[in-house]
Amino acid sequence: MSTPTTILDLAFERVINNLSQSLVQDSTIRANVEFVCRNPQNRAGVRLLLACLLAKVHRPNLDIRKPYTEIGSDDCYSGRTYDEAYITNFINKHELPCNPTTAFLTPALRNRNIVLTVDVNLVGRPPILYKTVLQLLDNVYCGSVLASDLLAETIRYLLIVRDEKRQRISSLLANLRTVAGGIPFSAEAILKLIEQHLSCPNSSRLPVLVVAAAYQSASTYLGQRCLSLKSHNAADEQTGALGDVEITLLNEENVVTAYEMKTKKVTINDINRALQKIRDSSHRIDNYIFITTDIIEPAVQQYAFLIYEQTGGIEFVILDCISFLRHFLHIFHRLRMDFLEAYQELVLAESESAVSQALKEAFLALRQVAESNKGDDSDELV
Numbered sequence: 001m002s003t004p005t006t007i008l009d010l011a012f013e014r015v016i017n018n019l020s021q022s023l024v025q026d027s028t029i030r031a032n033v034e035f036v037c038r039n040p041q042n043r044a045g046v047r048l049l050l051a052c053l054l055a056k057v058h059r060p061n062l063d064i065r066k067p068y069t070e071i072g073s074d075d076c077y078s079g080r081t082y083d084e085a086y087i088t089n090f091i092n093k094h095e096l097p098c099n100p101t102t103a104f105l106t107p108a109l110r111n112r113n114i115v116l117t118v119d120v121n122l123v124g125r126p127p128i129l130y131k132t133v134l135q136l137l138d139n140v141y142c143g144s145v146l147a148s149d150l151l152a153e154t155i156r157y158l159l160i161v162r163d164e165k166r167q168r169i170s171s172l173l174a175n176l177r178t179v180a181g182g183i184p185f186s187a188e189a190i191l192k193l194i195e196q197h198l199s200c201p202n203s204s205r206l207p208v209l210v211v212a213a214a215y216q217s218a219s220t221y222l223g224q225r226c227l228s229l230k231s232h233n234a235a236d237e238q239t240g241a242l243g244d245v246e247i248t249l250l251n252e253e254n255v256v257t258a259y260e261m262k263t264k265k266v267t268i269n270d271i272n273r274a275l276q277k278i279r280d281s282s283h284r285i286d287n288y289i290f291i292t293t294d295i296i297e298p299a300v301q302q303y304a305f306l307i308y309e310q311t312g313g314i315e316f317v318i319l320d321c322i323s324f325l326r327h328f329l330h331i332f333h334r335l336r337m338d339f340l341e342a343y344q345e346l347v348l349a350e351s352e353s354a355v356s357q358a359l360k361e362a363f364l365a366l367r368q369v370a371e372s373n374k375g376d377d378s379d380e381l382v
Helices: 004-016 027-038 044-058 079-094 127-141 147-179 187-198 206-222 268-280 298-310 321-331 333-349 357-373
Strands: 224-226 245-249 255-262 287-292 315-320
Touching: 004 044, 004 079, 004 147, 027 044, 027 127, 027 147, 044 079, 044 127, 044 147, 079 147, 127 147, 147 357, 187 206, 187 321, 187 333, 187 357, 206 224, 206 245, 206 255, 206 287, 206 321, 206 333, 255 268, 268 287, 268 298, 287 321, 298 315, 315 321, 321 333, 333 357
Parallel strands: 255 287, 287 315
Antiparallel strands: 224 245, 245 255
16 A cells, blocks of 8 residues: 555656646536635635545545544544645645645634535635535545546646746746846835835735844844744744744844734733743743834833833833834845845745735735836835
8 A cells, every 4th residue: 555645746746747637537527626726715625625635545445525533434534634744745845835734723624523525514715615625525435536536636736826826926026127226225115115015915924024034134233133934823832932033143042032013903911921921931032022013002002111120121112013114224224125135035935824925926016116116206106
């Protein structure tokens, strides 16, 4: 019996050299696979499909519709185990456009012990996505398509989607290079560009990248560096991190400053939770800084101010994201383009679950317009 890893590798080899050739004859099944692989709203559906198909190919006696051991029958299995143990490594290895974490911890799939028949309502969004996945599982159960063929077909479409997204980014970068040059952006022009990007939908990860890019570009001058960023969907309690961005002195590992990003108002409860994290940690830090894109309430700011003496010298402060960046860009004026390049690199390097393809493309498009408008009388970027 082939191992799950071998099964995935063989499926990959079946399709990689000819992505234009489908392995499924039924046009409806083919269309449903494409729909699941391309769905922009929810990337958990395709992981569910991959995990169940892998289990079925690995152990043909299983009922593909029973990915919960709690069902208790001889033909059930742990879909989460297949997902976490094998699918995660596979999608990371090939940079496939899927969620970075298991589908079986999403609200639609966790705490279940039911057979996933076509009439089940998983209460997931969008509903049509989950209905389509359930239909594909039923197609395998009824023998309308082989699990091995459907697994390879799903991987084929994911590779197509991956390559299309890469090509769009490459085209935008190429277009940007054709208009870039001449006088560098002013600090205020960069600020306006970043502010426009922050105003895009689903941009909660971007303030983290703003701060990280600032430290990355000025690390030598500051004598400090930014530690590697943790996953956007990993809780600090799980990672042991004190904040979203952690700063250390050069050539040291001890955190001296922690940043926590908020897309809403910082509250006293937020400060108290940060205090508890510090008490539970072995780190003795100098600063804990909240960066927010919302208003800062004076009473909360005052509460943060009083903590300095209570903690014996740990300073808490709340800063507005744009004000922070404006101050940085003018202090390190000669590094302003270094900051912009670092920010762009961080944006493009983030996983899609943190910074969507649309958000990456938006930044490159905004920057291209800004480059094209340099020297114009208009002060508008778009």
